Amino acid sequence: MSTTRLRFAPAPTGSLHLGSARTALFNWLAARGMGGELILRIEDTNAELTRPDLIDNIYRSLDWLQIDFDGEPVRQSERTDLYNDAVERWLADDLAYVDDGAVRFRVPSEGTTSWDDVIRGNVVFENQNIEDFVVRRADGTATFFTANAVDDFDLGITHVVRGEDLVNVTPKVIMLREALGAQGLPKFAHLPLIVNEQRKKLSKRRDDVALESYRDRGVLAKAMINYLALLGWGPSDDIEVRPIEEIIQLFRLEDVNPSAAMFDVKKLEAINGDYIRAMTHEEFADALTPWMKDQAWNSAVDPDQLTQVAPLVQERTRVLAEGPPQLDFFFLDAPEIEESAWEKVMTTAEAPLILESAKTAFATVDWDVAVLHESLRAIGESHGMKLGKAQAPVRVAVTGRLVGPPLFESIHALGREAVLERIVQAQNKLGGT
RNA sequence: GCCCCCAUCGUCUAGCGGCCUAGGACACCGGCCUUUCACGCCGGCAGCACGGGUUCGAAUCCCGUUGGGGGUGCCA
Numbered sequence: 001m002s003t004t005r006l007r008f009a010p011a012p013t014g015s016l017h018l019g020s021a022r023t024a025l026f027n028w029l030a031a032r033g034m035g036g037e038l039i040l041r042i043e044d045t046n047a048e049l050t051r052p053d054l055i056d057n058i059y060r061s062l063d064w065l066q067i068d069f070d071g072e073p074v075r076q077s078e079r080t081d082l083y084n085d086a087v088e089r090w091l092a093d094d095l096a097y098v099d100d101g102a103v104r105f106r107v108p109s110e111g112t113t114s115w116d117d118v119i120r121g122n123v124v125f126e127n128q129n130i131e132d133f134v135v136r137r138a139d140g141t142a143t144f145f146t147a148n149a150v151d152d153f154d155l156g157i158t159h160v161v162r163g164e165d166l167v168n169v170t171p172k173v174i175m176l177r178e179a180l181g182a183q184g185l186p187k188f189a190h191l192p193l194i195v196n197e198q199r200k201k202l203s204k205r206r207d208d209v210a211l212e213s214y215r216d217r218g219v220l221a222k223a224m225i226n227y228l229a230l231l232g233w234g235p236s237d238d239i240e241v242r243p244i245e246e247i248i249q250l251f252r253l254e255d256v257n258p259s260a261a262m263f264d265v266k267k268l269e270a271i272n273g274d275y276i277r278a279m280t281h282e283e284f285a286d287a288l289t290p291w292m293k294d295q296a297w298n299s300a301v302d303p304d305q306l307t308q309v310a311p312l313v314q315e316r317t318r319v320l321a322e323g324p325p326q327l328d329f330f331f332l333d334a335p336e337i338e339e340s341a342w343e344k345v346m347t348t349a350e351a352p353l354i355l356e357s358a359k360t361a362f363a364t365v366d367w368d369v370a371v372l373h374e375s376l377r378a379i380g381e382s383h384g385m386k387l388g389k390a391q392a393p394v395r396v397a398v399t400g401r402l403v404g405p406p407l408f409e410s411i412h413a414l415g416r417e418a419v420l421e422r423i424v425q426a427q428n429k430l431g432g433t
Numbered sequence: 434g435c436c437c438c439c440a441u442c443g444u445c446u447a448g449c450g451g452c453c454u455a456g457g458a459c460a461c462c463g464g465c466c467u468u469u470c471a472c473g474c475c476g477g478c479a480g481c482a483c484g485g486g487u488u489c490g491a492a493u494c495c496c497g498u499u500g501g502g503g504g505u506g507c508c509a
Contacts, residue, residue: 049508129435129437133507144509164502234445241458262444270459377468390468403469
């Protein structure tokens, strides 16, 4: 019995495409679920695709997603002899012929070529609709069809899991396989396309398809993997957000949906939010650290201080890039006052009174979250205001904004001196207008 | 044009002939909680494209229509 073996075969055309990532994932899920092997095969049959940086990008992205492979990667650019031999044999057997320097494979004008697709069922092509296709370019290099057919056969691939956009090349590859003397076919599973809002295949030009652009925005690898698994597949128990180990258990190629799936960033981010909330405070602070660099503040962010305040925004963060903007007032010498927020709460008759009372109270009160809380609540009450209303001027004075992390925890973390200073600054600004 | 594929709420999906007056999630809309926002909780809106069959019975099977999409390179 031959071993179950799958392969992920990307062409290194730049940063890993979301669609490729999903294909890699489904191959990986299927391989791991069946206890089979997964090979990474770089399809760099084209000279400009052999650039090391392009290939590194694939490794980095796959590594980030924690999709692992068995054995060393196979580079098609290093197997040209194999392809040449195959072409020469076809030529010798008159299965192919030279045309303008290139070599074309003879496609029978009658009959059909078909396979039983794991996801789509029986797919049939009339041979008469398939033209004689090029298997070796005039420059001597093998085309995709040749490399693909030779390698899948030579590598003993048992399951070919790839995008639906490759359905139409499958009959050609099947013909080449037969010409190679292979008996039987691997199982083919053509995955549904990932499409955009316009229901068009995600394209590099129109859409944000680079996996790394999501990583750079603070999407967690685990969340990305979890979301991607849901594009074309779903667990029958309706539990969508779950550990990858469980997904491997549940995943079956036969259950993959044949219809195209739209990439929904909102849902991706919702799931990412779930993963962020599931982190410990320490993990979250650590994860946020890279995003804290290169921000407006001059001095470097103190790790201890970050660990202290990061939890305040953890459940308010869907992607890590949203972290720094919510935390900026902790690390700025003076908060950046948002004009609209100022206009909204500082121009009321009560604002100056609240600020003055708060200044007085905060100057002597025990520096404790609960005490601070009660203190401002009482001040508000004395002016006939609920805390929700009374906290607004203080929040704007201290944080510069109308919304943000819990006020009293923030005030506490900032320290008495800085808070008083900010209230005075707000009073000065108020007095000056 | 030709070839191929697809069709369940706005979106992703569960469903694989009776359990479906179609379930979940995201989004959206209410409400509760509440120091803002968020989280959480409760509730709501919303779907089997259409037409024929097959069957005692169809979202589930078959055919057609319509509508989407993919491919059509000496790219992969």
